[in-house]
Amino acid sequence: MSLKPKRVDFQETWLELKETVNAVITLGNVPRSTWNDRFTDVYSLCVAYPEPLADKLYLETRKFLDFHVKALLEKVKSSGDNNLLRTYYYAWTEYSQGINYLHRLYSYLNQQHIKKQKLSEAEIIYGNITPGDDEQMEIGELGLEIWKVDMIEPLESKLVKLLLEGIHQDRIGESQSSSSEIIKGVIHSFVGVQEYRKKDKLQLYKQIFEAPFLETTGEYYRREASKYLQECNVSQYMEKVTLRLNEESLRCHHFLHCSSYNAVRAKCEEEMVAGHLQFLHSECEAMVTEERKNDLKNMYPLLHAVHGGLSFLVNHVMLHIRQQGLNAVTDHYGENMHIQFVESMLSVHKKYKQLIQDVFQSDQAFMSALDKACSYVINHRPNSKMPCRSPELLAKYCDSLLKKSSKGLSESEIDDKLSNSITIFKYIDDKDVFQKFYSRMLARRLIHQQSQSMDAEEAMINRLKQACGYEFTNKLHRMFTDISVSNDLNNKFSTFLKHDNIDLGINFSIYVLQAGAWPLGQANITSFTLPQELVKSVQMFENFYHNHFSGRKLTWLHHLCQGELKLCYLKKPYIVTMQVFQMAILLLFETTNSLVCSELQSTLQLNSDQFNKYITSLVDCKLLLSSSESITADTTLTLNMEYSNKRTRLRITTAMQKESPQELEQTVTAVDEDRKLYLQAAIVRIMKSRKILRHNALIQEVLSQSKAFAPAISMIKKCIEALIDKQYIERTPNSSDEYSYVA
Amino acid sequence: MKVTIKSWNGVATWRWLANDDTCGICRLAFDGCCPDCRIPGDECPLVWGQCSHCFHIHCIMKWLNSQQVSQQCPMCRQEWKFRE
Numbered sequence: 001m002s003l004k005p006k007r008v009d010f011q012e013t014w015l016e017l018k019e020t021v022n023a024v025i026t027l028g029n030v031p032r033s034t035w036n037d038r039f040t041d042v043y044s045l046c047v048a049y050p051e052p053l054a055d056k057l058y059l060e061t062r063k064f065l066d067f068h069v070k071a072l073l074e075k076v077k078s079s080g081d082n083n084l085l086r087t088y089y090y091a092w093t094e095y096s097q098g099i100n101y102l103h104r105l106y107s108y109l110n111q112q113h114i115k116k117q118k119l120s121e122a123e124i125i126y127g128n129i130t131p132g133d134d135e136q137m138e139i140g141e142l143g144l145e146i147w148k149v150d151m152i153e154p155l156e157s158k159l160v161k162l163l164l165e166g167i168h169q170d171r172i173g174e175s176q177s178s179s180s181e182i183i184k185g186v187i188h189s190f191v192g193v194q195e196y197r198k199k200d201k202l203q204l205y206k207q208i209f210e211a212p213f214l215e216t217t218g219e220y221y222r223r224e225a226s227k228y229l230q231e232c233n234v235s236q237y238m239e240k241v242t243l244r245l246n247e248e249s250l251r252c253h254h255f256l257h258c259s260s261y262n263a264v265r266a267k268c269e270e271e272m273v274a275g276h277l278q279f280l281h282s283e284c285e286a287m288v289t290e291e292r293k294n295d296l297k298n299m300y301p302l303l304h305a306v307h308g309g310l311s312f313l314v315n316h317v318m319l320h321i322r323q324q325g326l327n328a329v330t331d332h333y334g335e336n337m338h339i340q341f342v343e344s345m346l347s348v349h350k351k352y353k354q355l356i357q358d359v360f361q362s363d364q365a366f367m368s369a370l371d372k373a374c375s376y377v378i379n380h381r382p383n384s385k386m387p388c389r390s391p392e393l394l395a396k397y398c399d400s401l402l403k404k405s406s407k408g409l410s411e412s413e414i415d416d417k418l419s420n421s422i423t424i425f426k427y428i429d430d431k432d433v434f435q436k437f438y439s440r441m442l443a444r445r446l447i448h449q450q451s452q453s454m455d456a457e458e459a460m461i462n463r464l465k466q467a468c469g470y471e472f473t474n475k476l477h478r479m480f481t482d483i484s485v486s487n488d489l490n491n492k493f494s495t496f497l498k499h500d501n502i503d504l505g506i507n508f509s510i511y512v513l514q515a516g517a518w519p520l521g522q523a524n525i526t527s528f529t530l531p532q533e534l535v536k537s538v539q540m541f542e543n544f545y546h547n548h549f550s551g552r553k554l555t556w557l558h559h560l561c562q563g564e565l566k567l568c569y570l571k572k573p574y575i576v577t578m579q580v581f582q583m584a585i586l587l588l589f590e591t592t593n594s595l596v597c598s599e600l601q602s603t604l605q606l607n608s609d610q611f612n613k614y615i616t617s618l619v620d621c622k623l624l625l626s627s628s629e630s631i632t633a634d635t636t637l638t639l640n641m642e643y644s645n646k647r648t649r650l651r652i653t654t655a656m657q658k659e660s661p662q663e664l665e666q667t668v669t670a671v672d673e674d675r676k677l678y679l680q681a682a683i684v685r686i687m688k689s690r691k692i693l694r695h696n697a698l699i700q701e702v703l704s705q706s707k708a709f710a711p712a713i714s715m716i717k718k719c720i721e722a723l724i725d726k727q728y729i730e731r732t733p734n735s736s737d738e739y740s741y742v743a
Numbered sequence: 744m745k746v747t748i749k750s751w752n753g754v755a756t757w758r759w760l761a762n763d764d765t766c767g768i769c770r771l772a773f774d775g776c777c778p779d780c781r782i783p784g785d786e787c788p789l790v791w792g793q794c795s796h797c798f799h800i801h802c803i804m805k806w807l808n809s810q811q812v813s814q815q816c817p818m819c820r821q822e823w824k825f826r827e
Contacts, residue, residue, distance in 0.1 A: 447754055470781075478782060485785065507750030514784050515756040516774045533748050541753070550826075551789055551797065553760040556753065563751030568744060575749065586746050639745075 005049040013041050014060055021061070024105060025068060025098035035105070043108045054113040058136055061106070065143055069095070069150040076155070085162050088155065089182045092189045095147060103140030110138040141196045148193050148204065156208050163187060163209065164216050170251060171220065184255050191257050202259055210260055214267050217248075221271040229276065234283035238298040241272045245302075265305075274306045281312050288316045296359045310365060318369035321352050325377030338396035346420050349374055375427040387668055391430050395437035397421060402457060404450050414456060422463050431468055431708040432674060436667050438464075439476055439519045446483050447511060447560050472708060478517035486511045496544050508537040512545070512554070519670075520557060526607045528558050531584045559610065567623075570643055576623075577651040581606065581614045586623070594638040597631060621652050679711055679719040687729050687741040695720075695737040759789050761797050767818050768802035777801040791826040792816050 020038045023030050046054040072091050079087040103110065114136045137145060152159070166183045169175040190205040197203075224244065228237050245268055252264045273280065280303065287295045303309035328344040352370055360366045381388045398421055401414050409417075428434055445451045458480065465473040490509045497504065513520070530538060538556065545554060561580040566573055578586075584604055588595060601611050615631050618624045622643055627636040679702060686701045687693060693701075702716050720739070723729050732738040761773045766789075769778050776787035777799035791797045796818045798806075807814050807823060814823045 449752075474782065478784065481784075506748045508753065509750070510753040510755065513754070513756045515758040516783060518756065520756065534751060537751075538753070545757075549757075551760050551791055552757045554755045554757050556755045558754075560754040561752060564749040566747045566749050568747065580751060583748065583751070587748075590745055 003043075003047075005047045006044065007050070008044050008048040008053065010045065010048075010053050010056060013045060014057070017041050018060075018064060021064060021102060021105070022068075024101045025065075025095065027094055027098055027101075039105060039107070042106055046108055046113055052113075054109060055136075057109065058114075061139065062142060062146070065146045066150060069146050073151050073154060076151075081158070081162070084155075084158060085166070085179070085182050085186055088151075088159065089185045089189075091151075092147075093185065095143075096189070096192060099140055099143035099147075102143065103138065106139040110140075114138050138196075144193045144196060152190070152193065152204070152208075159186065160209060160212055164213065167213070167251070167255060168216075168220070171247075180254070187255055188257065202257065205257060210256075210263070213256075213260075214263060217264060218267050218271050221248075221268050222275070225272045225276060229279065234280060234287075235292070235295045235298070238280070238295065238302060241302060242298050244272070245269070269302070269305045273302045273309065277303075277306065277309055277312075280309075284313050284316050288313070288320045291320075291355070293355070293359055300360050300363070304363070310363075314365045314369045317356075317366060318373045321348070321370060321373035322376050324348055324352075325373060326380065329377060329380075330382065338393040339400065341390070341393045342397040342421060342424055345374075345378065345424055348377075349423060371427070375429070378424060378427045379429045387433070388430060390424075391428055391434035392437050392664075394421060394424055394428065395434055395441055398438065398460065399441040399445070402445060402452055402460065404452050411453070411456070414452070415459070418456070418460050419463060422467055425464070426467055429710045430671075431472070432678075433667070433671050433709070435472060435476075435708070436519065436671050436674075439479070440663070440667065442476060442479060443518055443520065446479060448562065468708065475517050478514060482513045482517065483511065486513075492548070493541060493544050497540070502540060504537045504540060506533065506537065508541070510541060515555070520560070525555075525557065526559065526610050527605045528581070528584075529603065529605045530558070531587045533587065534580070567643075569639065569641065572644075572648065574643075574645065575649045577649075579614065579652075581610065582618055582652060585614060585618060589639050593641070594636055596633075597635045597637065598633040600637070601633075617652060623652075675709060675711060675715065676719055676722075678706065678708075679716055680723055682706065683716075683719055683723055684728055687739065690741070692732060692738060692740045694735075695739070698739065759797075761789060762795065763797075766799050766802055767796065768798050768806055771799075773797075773799075792821075793824040793826050794819050794821045795826075 017038055020030060020034060022028070042057070045057045046052055072095065076084065076087045076091055115138070117136065136142075163183055163186060166175065166179055170180065170183075187205075187209060190209055191202060194201055194204050221244070225241070228240050232240060245265065248268050249261065249265055252261050256264065280299065283295075284299070286292075287299065299313065300310075303313055325345065325348045328348045329341050332340040332344075349370070352373075356362060356366045356370060378390045379388055398418065401409075401417055401421075425431070425434065442457070445457070451457050461473050461476045461480065464476070489512055493510075542554060545552070558580050562577060563580055563583050565576050565578060565583055565586060567576060567586075581604075585600065588600060588603060597611075597615065600615075601608065604611065606614075612631050615624070615626075615637070619626045619631070619637070622640055625638045625640050627638075628634075682702050682705050683698065686698060686705070690701075698720070699713060699716055702711065720729070724731065724739075727742055729739045730742055732740050759773045763773070765772050766777065771778060773789060774783060776783040779801055780787040788800050789797050790800045790803060792803075794816045796816050798817075803817075803823075806817055815821065816823045
């Protein structure tokens with residue numbers, strides 16, 4: 001067989017071809033040899049000599065298909081309304097497959113003749129050129145187009161009406177399973193018939209089916225919703241709606257094209273949820289306060305889908321958590337207040353976090369509501385004149401866990417509790433106040449060797465560092481290093497003593513601390529005559545220290561020193577740990593059994609405040625007996641020779657080791673001073689970089705920089721005034737609320 | 744002896760014994776550290792010259808290294824010698 005163009009008789013070839021085309025389109029039996037021959041015929045026609053007959057072939061084929069589809073239409077119409085969908089569906093299945101085969105039979109025509117004159121894909125999608133009416137289409141496309149024009153368009157209204165009816169039957173549960181396949185097939189034929197298109201593939205489907213479908217769906221569910229409204233309360237309503245939504249989306253997946261899923265769901269939600277928001281919201285408050293988990297679980301997805309539906313619920317959840325939190329943290333008094341406060345707040349937080357996870361799928365909006373509520377509760381001040389106590393209570397809580405005495409808790413339990421306390425810490429506004437309290441308590445633990453374990457201390461500091469940054473824990477770290485540096489120093493000192501053959505007569509160790517890093521006020525320093533027994537060790541150490549470190553000045557903090565004393569004058573020997581001041585007092589009784597207060601005080605040179613405090617502590621623990629109820633200058637103190645205690649090792653605590661109200665006040669004022677300095681530094685930094693700034697802009701920048709606390713606007717204003725006085729900044733001459741930096 | 748001391752633990756603080764509050768080079772407090780350090784204390788010590796002026800060690804070293812000709816105290820222009 002030759003591929004050379006030759007003279008072809010069109011009529012004759014077409015008659016033969018037409019027969020095969022008919023067989024192909026009706027899925028009849030076409031032997032392979034016939035197929036091959038006809039394939040070649042298409043080729044010969046296209047390349048015929050003297051002129052190609054491709055256009056003629058195209059026209060004839062179109063005429064044939066037109067005729068064929070019109071005949072099918074008559075057949076479908078004549079089957080009657082009841083069978084319309086079924087016959088249409090069968091005709092479509094046959095035709096769509098047949099046209100697919102036919103397309104292949106005409107491959108040569110499609111490839112060589114038609115493709116060449118078509119617009120390219122890019123031209124159609126990006127250009128504004130639309131294919132003209134007379135443009136030739138590939139045979140497959142042509143067939144589908146003819147189907148659309150000759151079959152779908154005349155039947156459109158009837159088909160759609162029947163489809164909608166069929167789906168309605170399905171909704172009310174009266175459909176036969178056989179018809180559902182047909183409905184699905186017919187709907188998809190609207191998509192299939194335009195699938196070849198490069199642009200607007202779904203145009204027909206959307207126009208003739210989706211739009212009316214959405215409308216009837218909306219109407220149907222509007223009616224359903226109003227029916228439910230009359231017979232149900234909110235929680236039943238939600239259950240029904242959830243059920244219907246799920247059913248409808250299943251139905252969608254079954255019948256419709258995937259592009260419609262979201263539109264249908266949105267339509268249903270609009271009718272059943274958005275239209276009745278007020279009804280749903282009316283129960284929100286009760287649901288939240290009673291914590292009806294099931295109802296809330298149903299409510300969440302419904303409201304979530306509707307724009308602006310959720311915020312109402314979120315708000316109620318926040319108010320509820322806030323109320324529960326306030327209930328949990330107020331009304332704690334006494335010794336264990338800090339433990340109750342922290343643990344009940346933690347349990348509230350844990351409970352609602354869990355609830356949000358379970359019920360609201362950890363939705364971000366609810367999480368931030370939880371945060372808002374917790375931070376409100378934790379920073380709540382019952383009395384606006386009093387500072388918020390949370391930072392202090394939390395610091396105390398940590399202190400009670402890190403101290404030696406925490407009862408019966410295993411290391412891992414303590415560790416857990418400490419890491420939980422960070423949750424509360426993050427909500428605290430006045431983190432600097434917490435830091436002040438924490439560092440005071442840490443200092444006390446370190447100096448009096450009361451820490452449970454150094455590892456736990458360090459882990460806690462690291463947690464704070466993680467939560468609040470390096471600056472925040474800087475001083476705490478320095479305190480820590482001082483203790484270990486001091487250990488080295490003690491070792492060096494004892495080698496020094498050994499080397500020089502010096503005997504101090506007593507065991508001596510020391511903490512040398514950096515003055516700036518420790519929260520040790522100068523307020524408690526008092527004059528004091530050191531007992532003779534201790535003088536040597538102090539002198540030797542000072543010698544040693546100045547040899548090692550030149551240019552440093554040591555200040556002894558005797559009120560923080562403590563020692564171990566052996567009492568030999570009683571029936572059995574006791575070993576007592578006490579403050580150095582108390583030691584000094586007891587040492588004076590060496591030569592006598594009773595002394596008058598004024599005498600004692602003049603020997604010791606202590607100020608009367610401190611003196612009274614330490615005398616009282618010794619009287620309280622019954623080592624000394626006092627001649628009068630309160631301690632005055634004339635009171636005579638006598639050694640209690642009858643003292644006895646079950647334990648032979650004991651520790652005398654004094655008021656010193658507990659936080660006094662004055663100290664509390666000091667802490668608050670110290671924090672205030674620090675804040676002022678911090679704010680002034682921040683203002684100078686900002687002004688230095690900006691040169692000129694308006695008042696409000698400056699305030700905003702300062703607010704955004706202070707992370708450790710929320711400064712009061714009035715305080716910022718005062719700091720600005722102070723800086724103007726100090727001539728760091730000045731008001732600009734032409735504007736009243738603008739400042740400029742003075743270099 | 745009625746009472747004997749078995750042991751005692753002293754507590755003391757230290758600060759620099761400088762003739763000024765701030766370093767003459769970086770103008771930051773001696774109680775703090777030089778601009779290149781983050782933690783004051785042993786990591787950022789002070790040094791004294793024989794002229795009795797003192798600086799953060801990091802500050803004076805930087806100064807001395809930048810002087811090509813002679814090593815002088817930046818305050819009094821005397822020859823700089825470390826005081827032992």
